[in-house]
Amino acid sequence: MEYESLFKAARKAGTALADVEPERLGRILQHAARLLRGHTPALLEANARDIEAMPASSPMLDRLRLTPERIGSIASDMEAVSHLRSPQGEELARWTRPNGMTITKVQVPLGLVAIIYESRPNVTSDAAALALKAGSACVLRCGRDAWASCHAIV
Secondary structure, eight states: OOHHHHHHHHHHHHHHHTTSOHHHHHHHHHHHHHHHHHTHHHHHHHHHHHHHHSOTTOTTHHHHOOOHHHHHHHHHHHHHHHTSOOOTTOEEEEEEOTTSOEEEEEOOOOSEEEEEOOSOHHHHHHHHHHHHHTTOEEEEEOOGGGHHHHHHHO
C-alpha cells in the first residue's frame, strides 16, 4: 500500500473513531490486552527473529527483548490506559465576548497521529492505546530492528 492511500485510510478511520463511545474504546483496549497475553508464544517467536538479527553487542538489545513478564507488563499498561478518563469533550475554557457571544474551548480527537520511533516493541502498544483512547487513529513506524516484534504486537 502506498503512503498516500495508507494515510487517507487512517484519516478516515480517525474520523470514525471520534464518534465511538469512550467506554467502548476502553473495552477494545482491554480485549487487545487479553489478545497480547494470549499470543505470548507468537510474540516471543517474532521477537527472537529480531534479537537474532541484532548484534549481541548492541546497546539496544535489552530494549528490544521481550519476555513473558514484559508482555504481561505491556498488556497491563494497555489495561491501565483503558481505565483512564476520556479527554474527549472536556471543556477547557469558556468566555463571553463583549457582544454577548459565548465561546467554549473543548477537547476533540486529533483524528490521526503518526509516530516514528526506535526499536522498542512496547511503544507500538503504548502509542496505539493512547491514540485509541483519545479517539484518534494512528500510523506507527518502528525501527527496522524491531520490525517482526512490532508487527506481531499489531
